[in-house]
Every structure is written in structure tokens, then in C-alpha cells.
Amino acid sequence: MPSDIFFLKYAAQLASHVDPHKTSPNPRVGCVVVRDDKIVAEGVHDNFGGAHAEANALGDALLEASTVYVTLEPCDCFAGKQTPSCTQKLINLKPKRVVIGALDPHFSGKNVEKLRAAGMDVEVLEIPEFKALNPFFEKFITQKKPYLCVKMAQSLDGCITGGDEVYLSNEISRKRVHVMRSQYSAILTTVKTILADDPKLDVRGVAGSNPDIIILGKKSDIPETANIFKISDRKLHFFNTHDLEEVLDECGKLGIDSLMTECGPTLAGALLAENLVDEVQIFIAPKLVGDGVGWTSDLDLKNWKRQSVEALDGDIHLVILARP
Numbered sequence: 001m002p003s004d005i006f007f008l009k010y011a012a013q014l015a016s017h018v019d020p021h022k023t024s025p026n027p028r029v030g031c032v033v034v035r036d037d038k039i040v041a042e043g044v045h046d047n048f049g050g051a052h053a054e055a056n057a058l059g060d061a062l063l064e065a066s067t068v069y070v071t072l073e074p075c076d077c078f079a080g081k082q083t084p085s086c087t088q089k090l091i092n093l094k095p096k097r098v099v100i101g102a103l104d105p106h107f108s109g110k111n112v113e114k115l116r117a118a119g120m121d122v123e124v125l126e127i128p129e130f131k132a133l134n135p136f137f138e139k140f141i142t143q144k145k146p147y148l149c150v151k152m153a154q155s156l157d158g159c160i161t162g163g164d165e166v167y168l169s170n171e172i173s174r175k176r177v178h179v180m181r182s183q184y185s186a187i188l189t190t191v192k193t194i195l196a197d198d199p200k201l202d203v204r205g206v207a208g209s210n211p212d213i214i215i216l217g218k219k220s221d222i223p224e225t226a227n228i229f230k231i232s233d234r235k236l237h238f239f240n241t242h243d244l245e246e247v248l249d250e251c252g253k254l255g256i257d258s259l260m261t262e263c264g265p266t267l268a269g270a271l272l273a274e275n276l277v278d279e280v281q282i283f284i285a286p287k288l289v290g291d292g293v294g295w296t297s298d299l300d301l302k303n304w305k306r307q308s309v310e311a312l313d314g315d316i317h318l319v320i321l322a323r324p
């Protein structure tokens with residue numbers, strides 16, 4: 001007989017295929033309905049303003065003989081909310097059991113109590129894997145700041161400049177970076193990086209929309225002809241301050257729930273030194289540079305915890321959680 005974990009993991013897998021940029025600032029959620037140990041319906045929340053996972057999975061028939069598995073605590077109505085309450089829908093359809101992957105920090109178990117009060121057998125498994133499905137949402141709702149990822153490309157000997165070559169990392173790594181850009185709400189960069197590289201910082205070669213750009217420094221220091229001004233379907237925000245925490249707070253007020261860096265070692269190092277980073281993604285090219293510029297030599301990295309390592313056609317892609 002398949003276990004609760006089996007069905008919840010299946011629901012999480014459904015949600016993991018959704019582009020987080022499309023649901024932002026809502027979380028990705030998966031839901032399955034199980035009767036006699038068989039999945040009879042499934043649904044995900046896959047776009048902001050669209051139907052929730054439960055609404056997509058549940059239909060209108062009574063569910064008295066079924067168990068509903070949902071990766072996150074079902075929502076309820078609150079001021080300004082447009083979509084109907086999934087908690088109320090469950091109360092109307094009366095499933096025998098509801099199994100929930102993680103509590104929603106908006107509701108912190110209040111809706112679990114409502115379901116129990118309506119006579120349902122409700123279990124909350126609180127497994128880190130289900131929170132990990134929505135790291136942007138968790139950080140943004142609990143701290144009102146964006147989830148911050150420092151992205152760097154480096155050589156095997158830790159240098160971030162590749163000598164005579166334009167790119168250190170290979171084509172597949174660079175494509176992965178475009179996928180990352182499509183998943184984050186905004187990119188954090190500096191006037192210095194824009195003057196040095198004249199980047200577009202857009203999404204190319206993969207599906208997805210362009211993230212907004214947060215630029216540290218003065219707009220007037222960038223030539224009007226720079227590539228950064230040539231992309232029209234996004235916003236540019238300038239912050240002329242050295243207070244990085246203030247920048248993150250302001251990004252939170254703008255509704256930016258996730259931020260990835262495209263910058264040099266100075267900003268990356270400062271963000272890490274000030275303990276503002278949630279995740280680090282490093283693309284390591286199998287090259288030795290020797291006398292290039294490094295970026296980690298001044299940092300205390302003992303507590304970093306590797307989340308994944310993957311070979312990308314010769315490059316190594318490391319994902320590290322900066323806060324264990």
C-alpha cells in the first residue's frame with residue numbers, strides 16, 4: 001500500500017515542474033485526491049491569480065471516501081484575496097482525511113484547525129522537502145525580503161576571470177543561467193559591472209520572462225546607449241547606497257520575492273560577509289587561470305551546506321545553501 005509520503009511526494013513533484021516566476025508571489029502547490037490507494041484527481045497552482053491546486057484537483061463531487069494530499073496548508077479568505085478559500089472548499093466536500101506537507105506561514109496552522117473542527121482527520125507532516133519547494137515564498141512571507149542567490153562562474157583554481165577567453169563557463173552552464181534568470185523576480189547588479197561588461201541581463205534561448213534589474217549606483221554614470229536600457233519589458237531600479245540590508249528591505253517593499261546576483265567579487269563578497277545570502281550557485285569550469293581574481297579568500301565558508309552537484313558537459317554546477 002503506498003504511504004502518505006509517496007502521495008505527497010507525487011504532489012510535490014507535480015508542483016516542482018511549475019515555473020516559480022509564474023506563481024510568484026504565490027507558492028507552487030500540488031494536490032492529489034486518493035481513493036482506494038489510487039490517484040483519482042490531481043492539480044497544481046501554476047499561475048498567479050489562477051485557480052489553486054486544490055480547486056484544480058477537487059472538482060465538485062463529495063469526497064467522503066477519499067484522502068486529499070496537498071503540499072501546503074490550504075488557504076482561507078483574507079482582505080484583498082481574489083481566489084476562493086480552499087479551506088472552505090475542503091469543508092464543503094468533506095474528504096475523510098487531509099494530509100498536508102507544510103504549514104503556510106500566512107496561516108500557521110489556523111486552517112488546519114478549521115478543517116479539524118469540521119470533523120476531518122488532518123495530518124501535517126512538516127517535512128523540509130515541502131518547504132524547499134517554495135524557498136522564495138518562505139523567505140518573503142516570513143522576513144519581507146527577497147530570497148537572495150549569489151551566482152558566480154569560476155575556474156578550478158577559484159578565479160572569476162578567464163584570461164583571454166570571454167566566458168569561463170561553457171554553453172550549457174550559460175543556458176542554465178538563463179533558466180535561473182527566468183525563475184527569479186529580479187537580478188542584482190552594479191554600475192561597475194554594467195560599465196565593465198555592457199550586459200543585457202535578459203532571458204535568451206529559454207522560455208520565460210525578463211526579471212527586473214536592481215542596480216547599485218547612479219543611473220547618470222551609465223551611458224544612455226548601454227545594452228541594459230535596450231530591453232523594454234522590465235523595470236530598472238537604482239539604489240545609490242552602500243547599505244545592502246536597506247536595498248533588500250526596499251526590494252521587499254517593491255514586492256520582489258527573489259533576487260540573483262550578476263556581479264563581481266566585491267558585491268558577492270560583501271553580501272556573504274554581511275550574512276545576507278540564502279543560496280550560492282557556482283559554475284566551475286575545468287580550467288586553471290593562475291593569476292586571475294578570486295572571490296572567496298576572505299570569507300568564512302565553514303557552515304556552507306552543499307545541496308547539489310551536477311556535471312554540465314565538463315563544467316561543475318554546485319548549489320550551496322549559505323544558511324544551513
Ligand SMILES: [Zn+2]
Pocket residue numbers: 052053054074075076084085086087
Ligand atoms: Zn487556495
